[in-house]
Amino acid sequence: MHQNDFIPQAFNNNIEKGIVTWQSPSNIALVKYWGKKENQIPANPSISFTLETSVTTTSLEYFKEEQAGLTVQFELYFEDKKKEDFKPKIENFFKRIESYCPYLKNYKFVIRTKNSFPHSSGIASSASGMSALALCIMSIEKELNPEMTEEYFNKKASFLARLGSGSACRSIEGGLVAWGEHVNIEGSSDLFGVKYKGEVHKVFKNYQDTILLVDKGSKQVSSSVGHNLMHGHPFAEKRFEQAHSNLDDLRQVLKSGDLKTFIQIVESEALTLHAMMMSSRPYFILMKPNTLEIINHIWKYREQTGIPVCFTLDAGANVHVLYPEENEDKVFEFIKNELLAYCENEQYLCDRVGIGAVQLN
Numbered sequence: 112m113h114q115n116d117f118i119p120q121a122f123n124n125n126i127e128k129g130i131v132t133w134q135s136p137s138n139i140a141l142v143k144y145w146g147k148k149e150n151q152i153p154a155n156p157s158i159s160f161t162l163e164t165s166v167t168t169t170s171l172e173y174f175k176e177e178q179a180g181l182t183v184q185f186e187l188y189f190e191d192k193k194k195e196d197f198k199p200k201i202e203n204f205f206k207r208i209e210s211y212c213p214y215l216k217n218y219k220f221v222i223r224t225k226n227s228f229p230h231s232s233g234i235a236s237s238a239s240g241m242s243a244l245a246l247c248i249m250s251i252e253k254e255l256n257p258e259m260t261e262e263y264f265n266k267k268a269s270f271l272a273r274l275g276s277g278s279a280c281r282s283i284e285g286g287l288v289a290w291g292e293h294v295n296i297e298g299s300s301d302l303f304g305v306k307y308k309g310e311v312h313k314v315f316k317n318y319q320d321t322i323l324l325v326d327k328g329s330k331q332v333s334s335s336v337g338h339n340l341m342h343g344h345p346f347a348e349k350r351f352e353q354a355h356s357n358l359d360d361l362r363q364v365l366k367s368g369d370l371k372t373f374i375q376i377v378e379s380e381a382l383t384l385h386a387m388m389m390s391s392r393p394y395f396i397l398m399k400p401n402t403l404e405i406i407n408h409i410w411k412y413r414e415q416t417g418i419p420v421c422f423t424l425d426a427g428a429n430v431h432v433l434y435p436e437e438n439e440d441k442v443f444e445f446i447k448n449e450l451l452a453y454c455e456n457e458q459y460l461c462d463r464v465g466i467g468a469v470q471l472n
């Protein structure tokens with residue numbers, strides 16, 4: 112598909128007002144996206160587990176205006192309070208998508224949004240937040256064009272979410288979602304995320320992700336700044352090649368259920384992401400001493416028990432502890448007894464692979 116395929120024809124339907132609500136999850140990448148080209152095109156392909164409990168719920172109320180505006184008009188409420196400081200990000204998003212959703216300028220909007228996780232938890236809400244908003248917009252487009260297929264709906268929702276925040280495009284559908292062209296991933300595209308259609312072993316079906324909140328402070332480096340540091344990065348080309356080959360290896364692992372190799376790929380991807388940040392100019396260390404304490408405890412526990420628990424990281428200090436559902440009780444005991452002491456106020460979130468975004472009205 113080409114991006115122009117997302118520019119709609121004139122619609123026959125006319126709608127005056129309404130409200131749509133979506134709940135959309137966060138996701139955790141196994142092979143990481145780090146580095147982008149213009150228009151949020153990823154420098155390498157990535158794949159993630161869609162999560163279940165870390166979600167954003169967004170409602171979009173719309174009222175037709177007599178005359179189309181020059182820009183999209185909206186009011187924004189976060190957790191029932193007006194939130195002016197979130198507005199520029201959304202304004203920017205509306206600007207980026209205006210040629211794909213020209214009908215938005217005919218309406219005035221009230222956006223109400225809330226997260227299931229604490230706002231200043233160091234958990235990025237951009238994936239769940241941008242995907243929820245993109246889905247609300249697509250529900251309006253679907254009312255204007257009821258013939259739209261579900262496939263087009265999901266692809267365009269992912270395409271729009273990507274323009275808001277790259278990794279948000281992997282938060283529409285459930286299970287495993289790939290984004291970025293890869294020769295061996297069917298239907299893969301730089302423009303939107305696609306549900307992974309390869310064979311997946313049952314051990315990955317209900318994979319657990321306990322998120323340990325090591326540092327709830329705001330990020331030292333925004334992900335856009337981080338992605339840009341891959342331009343001219345001395346290791347960039349090798350890293351992008353490595354992501355392609357790790358995805359190939361992961362495909363085999365997803366099929367066979369070989370958790371030893373799964374762990375090697377996932378942990379290496381997490382550390383490589385941070386190694387890229389540590390070796391860029393300017394350079395950053397986003398891990399905290401407690402991040403390393405947790406990693407070392409996980410390694411020791413895995414060696415002693417043989418239980419296939421591993422970690423991954425986002426662009427921050429929090430640790431995602433990943434393990435199969437069948438090991439849930441034992442791993443959770445370990446987390447409680449040995450890892451929570453390294454979290455800020457012993458805070459953590461229990462999550463797992465989810466089914467994707469759901470419409471609530």
Ligand code: PMV
Pocket residue numbers: 139140142143144145157235237276277278279334335338384425426
């Ligand atoms: O979607 P962004 O621009 O916030 O980038 C997120 C990138 C990582 O979370 C670090 C990796 C990934 O693939 O999700």
